[in-house]
Amino acid sequence: MVRALLLSFATVFSLTALAQEPTLIRLGRGFAAEEQLWLMSARPDLTPNQGKKYRLNQVLFQANPERFQAFLAGELDGGTAPGLAVIAARAQGADMKIVASICLEAAGKQWFTTQYLVKDDGPVKSAKDLKGGVIGVVGIRTATDLWARAGLLNAGLVPDRDTKVFPMGFPAMGEAVRSGKIQAGTFVEPFYSAEMAKGGLRKLFTAVDAVGYDHELLDIFFSEKFLKANPDAVRAFLADYVAATRYYLANTEQAKRDLAKAGFVRTPVDIYVRNSDWKRDANGRVDVESLKKLSAFMLDKLQWLDKPVNVEQMVDQGYLPR
Amino acid sequence: MSRLRPLLLILVLMAAWELAARSGLWSPLVLPSLERIGRELVLFLSRPEGWMQAWVSLYRAFGGFAAAALVGALLGMLMGRSALVGRMLDPLFSGTYAVPKLALFPVFIFIFGLGSLSKVALIFLECLYPMVIITSQGARAVDPVLIWSAQNMGASRAATLRRVLLPATMPYVFAALRVALPVALIVVIITEMISSVDGLGYVVIYSLASLRTDRMLAIVVVIAALGLALDRALVAARDRLVYWEKLDTYFA
Numbered sequence: 239m240v241r242a243l244l245l246s247f248a249t250v251f252s253l254t255a256l257a258q259e260p261t262l263i264r265l266g267r268g269f270a271a272e273e274q275l276w277l278m279s280a281r282p283d284l285t286p287n288q289g290k291k292y293r294l295n296q297v298l299f300q301a302n303p304e305r306f307q308a309f310l311a312g313e314l315d316g317g318t319a320p321g322l323a324v325i326a327a328r329a330q331g332a333d334m335k336i337v338a339s340i341c342l343e344a345a346g347k348q349w350f351t352t353q354y355l356v357k358d359d360g361p362v363k364s365a366k367d368l369k370g371g372v373i374g375v376v377g378i379r380t381a382t383d384l385w386a387r388a389g390l391l392n393a394g395l396v397p398d399r400d401t402k403v404f405p406m407g408f409p410a411m412g413e414a415v416r417s418g419k420i421q422a423g424t425f426v427e428p429f430y431s432a433e434m435a436k437g438g439l440r441k442l443f444t445a446v447d448a449v450g451y452d453h454e455l456l457d458i459f460f461s462e463k464f465l466k467a468n469p470d471a472v473r474a475f476l477a478d479y480v481a482a483t484r485y486y487l488a489n490t491e492q493a494k495r496d497l498a499k500a501g502f503v504r505t506p507v508d509i510y511v512r513n514s515d516w517k518r519d520a521n522g523r524v525d526v527e528s529l530k531k532l533s534a535f536m537l538d539k540l541q542w543l544d545k546p547v548n549v550e551q552m553v554d555q556g557y558l559p560r
Numbered sequence: 561m562s563r564l565r566p567l568l569l570i571l572v573l574m575a576a577w578e579l580a581a582r583s584g585l586w587s588p589l590v591l592p593s594l595e596r597i598g599r600e601l602v603l604f605l606s607r608p609e610g611w612m613q614a615w616v617s618l619y620r621a622f623g624g625f626a627a628a629a630l631v632g633a634l635l636g637m638l639m640g641r642s643a644l645v646g647r648m649l650d651p652l653f654s655g656t657y658a659v660p661k662l663a664l665f666p667v668f669i670f671i672f673g674l675g676s677l678s679k680v681a682l683i684f685l686e687c688l689y690p691m692v693i694i695t696s697q698g699a700r701a702v703d704p705v706l707i708w709s710a711q712n713m714g715a716s717r718a719a720t721l722r723r724v725l726l727p728a729t730m731p732y733v734f735a736a737l738r739v740a741l742p743v744a745l746i747v748v749i750i751t752e753m754i755s756s757v758d759g760l761g762y763v764v765i766y767s768l769a770s771l772r773t774d775r776m777l778a779i780v781v782v783i784a785a786l787g788l789a790l791d792r793a794l795v796a797a798r799d800r801l802v803y804w805e806k807l808d809t810y811f812a
Binding site for chain 1 (some may be wrong): 586587588589590622666669670671674755756757762765766768769770771772773
């Protein structure tokens with residue numbers, strides 16, 4: 239009898255404890271340019287709501303398709319992704335909404351923007367000279383693919399017909415350009431700084447040159463279902479995210495050292511802290527207009543979308559702190 | 561009826577898939593219905609570009625496979641019949657069999673370029689191992705009584721090789737070919753998924769990147785059908801060439 243009573247008490251107690259556990263947010267993350275988000279796990283002291291109003295579990299993915307598959311399979315509540323990937327997923331009917339910006343491709347000496355580099359002493363002087371050549375991108379239908387195609391279209395070239403757009407990893411890009419395997423390659427930090435230090439490469443165009451305007455690079459998304467079921471947890475999470483972003487912007491070097499120490503970055507820390515950085519909005523606000531332009535470009539020029547996407551409906555900034 | 565029995569399991573699996581797809585438990589973007597996959601399959605087969613992509617993958621796979629078959633059978637025979645060659649090469653092949661050769665693909669790209677050659681070279685390497693190892697086992701397992709008999713009847717070395725050793729090793733060579741052929745198909749698809757602008761592997765990764773699981777699965781069906789057809793063709797060729805030892809398969 240006593241044992242039965244104790245067992246009932248223990249069950250009720252653990253169920254109550256479980257009910258009081260803050261909502262777990264399972265977030266699929268990438269391996270580049272998401273510093274302020276990683277900081278939330280590396281420096282939980284910067285996020286006062288974490289552990290109280292939500293719990294955060296960041297899961298690393300190497301590429302968008304796998305992250306989206308995990309999300310669609312219900313293994314993630316949200317994640318990070320290029321805005322254009324969310325646009326493409328929405329076009330297929332995926333239940334996802336962008337709630338905050340992580341970083342942008344922006345012109346200006348103070349920001350890093352993705353670079354397309356060619357051999358310094360090679361024959362490619364302008365994008366037009368890429369006719370008959372190969373341009374390296376990091377993956378099919380990625381942002382790097384979009385910019386490469388935009389750069390070719392600007393030069394009057396037809397991607398795939400006039401110039402091959404070839405997928406290859408960032409680490410191989412520098413040698414591939416130098417050895418003439420490809421005529422132009424895509425470079426982001428930390429590969430950009432490392433390859434420029436070696437010499438022999440020069441800029442052909444940037445991501446911003448290619449599309450012609452500053453635009454969203456990476457965003458945070460959630461499923462609408464999760465947003466509706468857990469509005470308070472998402473608000474608390476985004477409040478902490480904005481706090482982490484502000485800390486990161488104000489203390490970039492220290493934040494980078496903390497990230498390196500926590501194992502989020504494998505680049506040698508002295509190089510990592512010197513690398514230039516993408517533009518980040520201190521309030522996590524999304525540049526919706528740039529996403530609209532990207533969406534129109536994907537539909538009209540690249541035929542990447544079967545139908546138009548309503549970008550206004552795709553972005554919900556109502557969960558960000560006012 | 562007995563010939564239809566293997567189809568029964570496939571039908572049951574298809575029914576289970578359809579039930580799961582229609583249950584609403586999973587997003588159709590992850591688990592599309594058979595109807596959607598079928599529609600994509602018809603679309604793929606009705607377009608010349610689809611056949612072109614299949615052809616690109618097949619000629620890459622065949623290129624590497626044929627070269628590996630030729631070199632592998634020759635090396636395997638040598639290793640099996642010559643103790644010296646066996647002692648020299650066996651540690652190399654045994655020691656590196658388990659190495660995932662796919663890890664060498666970036667190196668192959670730098671040596672052989674971005675096009676087909678790097679893929680064909682990797683397929684060659686992957687297929688070479690089963691060819692060499694199984695053929696050498698076969699060459700070693702030839703009944704010595706057969707060889708002594710041929711020699712006693714005055715057969716020359718060339719005649720012994722042509723009339724005794726080769727026919728006795730052929731079942732092993734075909735067994736090796738049957739192991740190597742799907743390896744060739746798998747490697748061509750994977751390498752095209754990693755770094756290519758054409759071929760079935762490229763279509764697979766393109767479909768995945770576009771969240772078109774239905775299209776990706778349609779290509780998987782095409783790859784499976786190609787694999788099955790090629791294996792059947794190989795078994796048919798084996799039964800004609802090694803007519804004294806028919807293969808007992810469930811498809812016969």
